[in-house]
Amino acid sequence: MSNVKYSESHEWFSVNGDEVTVGITEFAQSQLGDVVFVELPEAGTELSAGDEVAVIESVKAAGDISLPFAATVIAINAALPDEPELVNSDPMGAGWFMRVRPENPADLDNLLSADAYAALVDSE
Amino acid sequence: MSNEARKTPLYDLHVELGGKMVPFAGYAMPIQYRAGIVQEHLHTREAVGVFDVSHMGQLVVSGSDAATALEKLLPIDVQALEINQQCYAVMTSETGGILDDLIITRWAENEFFLVVNAATAAADIAHLQQHLRGCDIRVLGQQALLAVQGPKAGELIGELAPATRALTFMHGTRVELFGTDCYVTRSGYTGEDGFEISVAASAVESVARKLLEDGRVQMIGLGARDTLRLEAGLCLYGNDMDSSTTPVEASLLWSIAKPRRADGAKAGGFLGADVVLGQIAEGVARKRVGFSVEGKIPVRAGADVIDEAGDVVGKFTSGGYGPTLGAAIGMGYVDRGYEKIGTGLQALVRGKAIPIVVARTPFVPQRYYRG
Incomplete structure (x- = not known):
C-alpha cells in the first residue's frame, strides 16, 4: 500500500500509473458517522485544484471532497448513490468515490505519506 | 460564568460507552455512542433506548393559588389536570411568541412539576418568578432525568415496577426502581411508548447501569433523539419554534385547550392571548x-x-x-x-x-x- 497517499482533509489517493483512485479515510468516516447520501461528479469533469468534487452527507452533517490537484474524472463508483453505507463499511475499498487522471503527476508529491497521515490523525 | 461545559451525572458512563461528547445547551452531551445514530434510532423503534435528559430543567411550582396562577402563563386547563396527570404546554410571551415548551404534571392539588428545555431553563425560572409572585418556585437541581423509550419499554419497566403497568400516556406515579425512589411518567419525545424517570442525581448512574444489564436496552445519544422526534413530527424548541413564532404559526393549536379559546369557559387570560386568539380567528x-x-x-x-x-x-x-x-x-x-x-x-x-x-x-x- 506504499502507493497510497493522503490529504490533510482526510482523503486517500491510491496511485496506479497515471490514474488515481480517491476516497475518504477510516478516520473521516468514523467522524462523519452514518453516511446516507453521496453526490458524485460526472466522468469527464475537469477539475482545478481545490474544486469541490463530491458531497457526502451523514445523518448528522454534510461534508465535501475536494482534490488538492487539477485532474479529470475518468470513472465514478456507481454503487455509492444507492449504497452510501459502503463509505462506512469499507472506506478504503468498496467505498471509493472516483478515479481521476491528474493534470500534473508531480502534484501528488505534495500529499502526505501513510506515516505522516497517521501522525496527523493521532494529533486530532 | 465559565465556558466549560457542564456535565450531567452520567458523563463518565457516556464516555465509558464510547459516547462522542459535544456541547449542547451548555452541557457536554453524547451525540452518539459506538453503534452510531442509525443503529441507535432503529434500536429505539424495535426495543428500548435509554436517553440521558438530565440537562433539562426540573422545577416545582407550588402555592395555594398555583393552578390559577399558572393559567396566566400556559394556555392549557391547569385546573382540570388530575393528580399525576400531565400535559404538554407552550409558555407564551406578551406578544404571543413561544418562550418555551414544557411538560407540566400535577403532583398535588397545589403542586406542579415542570420539565423545561435546558437552553431556556434560566429564562423560564425568571419568567415564572416575575409572573407567579404568590407561588414558590423550586429548582430540582439534584434530580437527574432518564427517558426510557421504545415498544418494549412498557414490559421492561412493568417488570421492575408493576405499578407502572397501569399508567397510560401522560400519567405518572412514584415508584421504586432497583430500590431507588423515582417519579415515573408515561411520556417521551420519540413517538414510541415509554417513560421519563426523574431520579436523584446521586442514584442515576446505578439505575442506568442496571437498566443496561437487560439485553433489550441500549443507551441512545442526542443524534438519534433528534431523528426520532423528527420522524414523530415533534417540534424542537429553538429550531422549529421560538419567541418569534406563535403556537398558531407553529401548528400547535392542539396545545391551546378548548376552554382557553375565544368561545371557551375561561377564554384568554394568558400572556399574548389577544394575538393568539386573533390568529385563530383570522389565520396566519x-x-x-x-x-x-x-x-x-x-x-x-x-x-x-x-x-x-x-x-x-x-x-x-x-x-x-x-x-x-x-x-x-x-x-x-x-x-x-x-x-x-x-x-x-x-x-x-x-x-x-x-x-x-x-x-x-x-x-x-x-x-x-x-x-
Missing part, C-alpha cells in the same frame, strides 16, 4: 408544516423553500434523514396558501432545487400507550 401569514423530500438528499435546517416561479415561500427549520423511513424528511414554515398537504414545492440545497411535498406528520405513526 405562515405556518409550520412537514416536508417529504424526493430522493435521498438530506435537506437541512435553513434551506429555503421556493415555488414554481422560484420565489422563496418558506424555510426548513429541521431536516435530515429519517432512518425508519429510509428517506429524507423535514419541517419548516411556508407562507399562507402553500400549507395544504400534497403541495409540491422545491428546497434549495447548494443551489440545486430539490422537489419536496408538504406532508402529513407524524411521518412514522406514534405508538403511545393509551390503555
Whole structure:
C-alpha cells in the first residue's frame, strides 16, 4: 500500500500509473458517522485544484471532497448513490468515490505519506 | 460564568460507552455512542433506548393559588389536570411568541412539576418568578432525568415496577426502581411508548447501569433523539419554534385547550392571548408544516423553500434523514396558501432545487400507550 497517499482533509489517493483512485479515510468516516447520501461528479469533469468534487452527507452533517490537484474524472463508483453505507463499511475499498487522471503527476508529491497521515490523525 | 461545559451525572458512563461528547445547551452531551445514530434510532423503534435528559430543567411550582396562577402563563386547563396527570404546554410571551415548551404534571392539588428545555431553563425560572409572585418556585437541581423509550419499554419497566403497568400516556406515579425512589411518567419525545424517570442525581448512574444489564436496552445519544422526534413530527424548541413564532404559526393549536379559546369557559387570560386568539380567528401569514423530500438528499435546517416561479415561500427549520423511513424528511414554515398537504414545492440545497411535498406528520405513526 506504499502507493497510497493522503490529504490533510482526510482523503486517500491510491496511485496506479497515471490514474488515481480517491476516497475518504477510516478516520473521516468514523467522524462523519452514518453516511446516507453521496453526490458524485460526472466522468469527464475537469477539475482545478481545490474544486469541490463530491458531497457526502451523514445523518448528522454534510461534508465535501475536494482534490488538492487539477485532474479529470475518468470513472465514478456507481454503487455509492444507492449504497452510501459502503463509505462506512469499507472506506478504503468498496467505498471509493472516483478515479481521476491528474493534470500534473508531480502534484501528488505534495500529499502526505501513510506515516505522516497517521501522525496527523493521532494529533486530532 | 465559565465556558466549560457542564456535565450531567452520567458523563463518565457516556464516555465509558464510547459516547462522542459535544456541547449542547451548555452541557457536554453524547451525540452518539459506538453503534452510531442509525443503529441507535432503529434500536429505539424495535426495543428500548435509554436517553440521558438530565440537562433539562426540573422545577416545582407550588402555592395555594398555583393552578390559577399558572393559567396566566400556559394556555392549557391547569385546573382540570388530575393528580399525576400531565400535559404538554407552550409558555407564551406578551406578544404571543413561544418562550418555551414544557411538560407540566400535577403532583398535588397545589403542586406542579415542570420539565423545561435546558437552553431556556434560566429564562423560564425568571419568567415564572416575575409572573407567579404568590407561588414558590423550586429548582430540582439534584434530580437527574432518564427517558426510557421504545415498544418494549412498557414490559421492561412493568417488570421492575408493576405499578407502572397501569399508567397510560401522560400519567405518572412514584415508584421504586432497583430500590431507588423515582417519579415515573408515561411520556417521551420519540413517538414510541415509554417513560421519563426523574431520579436523584446521586442514584442515576446505578439505575442506568442496571437498566443496561437487560439485553433489550441500549443507551441512545442526542443524534438519534433528534431523528426520532423528527420522524414523530415533534417540534424542537429553538429550531422549529421560538419567541418569534406563535403556537398558531407553529401548528400547535392542539396545545391551546378548548376552554382557553375565544368561545371557551375561561377564554384568554394568558400572556399574548389577544394575538393568539386573533390568529385563530383570522389565520396566519405562515405556518409550520412537514416536508417529504424526493430522493435521498438530506435537506437541512435553513434551506429555503421556493415555488414554481422560484420565489422563496418558506424555510426548513429541521431536516435530515429519517432512518425508519429510509428517506429524507423535514419541517419548516411556508407562507399562507402553500400549507395544504400534497403541495409540491422545491428546497434549495447548494443551489440545486430539490422537489419536496408538504406532508402529513407524524411521518412514522406514534405508538403511545393509551390503555
